[in-house]
Amino acid sequence: MSGLREKQKADRERRILQAAVTKFRADGYRAVRIEDLAEMAEVSVGTVYNYYQTKGDILIATVAMEVEEVLTAGEQILRDPPHGVSAALLTLIFSYYDHSLEYLSKEMWRTAMALAIEAPGTPNGRRYFELDQRLAAQVTELVIALQDRGDVRPDLDARAMGTLLFNNLNQMFLEFVRNDAMTLKALRDQVAAQTRPIAQLIAVS
Incomplete structure (x- = not known):
């Protein structure tokens, strides 16, 4: 089970970073909110903060x-x-x-x-x-x-x-x-x- 959890964790982090790449490039770093990244990555805002403290x-x-x-x-x-x-x-x-x-x-x-x-x-x-x-x-x-x-x-x-x-x-x-x-x-x-x-x-x- 721990292997599955690690895989799921890595997948969520990958989705957050992919969302960041897409949104930062399209809209500019300063215009993008954590909420925007969470929505695109299909995770909660709290999940984003579990991985990263700041933008x-x-x-x-x-x-x-x-x-x-x-x-x-x-x-x-x-x-x-x-x-x-x-x-x-x-x-x-x-x-x-x-x-x-x-x-x-x-x-x-x-x-x-x-x-x-x-x-x-x-x-x-x-x-x-x-x-x-x-x-x-x-x-x-x-x-x-x-x-x-x-x-x-x-x-x-x-x-x-x-x-x-x-x-x-x-x-x-x-x-x-x-x-x-x-x-x-x-x-x-x-x-x-x-x-x-x-x-x-x-x-x-």
């Missing part, structure tokens, strides 16, 4: 859902990175970008970032930055993997380089979500232009 909790949970899928896809890239430092780095970075609007709109990303920055010591703030740290760690793991394969210079501080690469891709993503007119192609093109010279500098010649 912000639900938004950060959608970010976590997004990042978990991105990290899983990144693990597959790490198992067999493309040949060439530039190709390997951009494959991982683009996998992050290409999935970034799967669940969240730019407005949702801006709001989630604001929640995390305004209250970094809250559970939401800590969770958001923990997700960032996991993405940064994955970029670093790729640099280490390329170094182990002999593609990246052995004297390079792979952890420092991984942090630098992540900080740049993260800053550029911030620019992307800040600017509603900026396309995904423009983001990819700009980051590729920034990453390729770095790849040339750290690659074994």
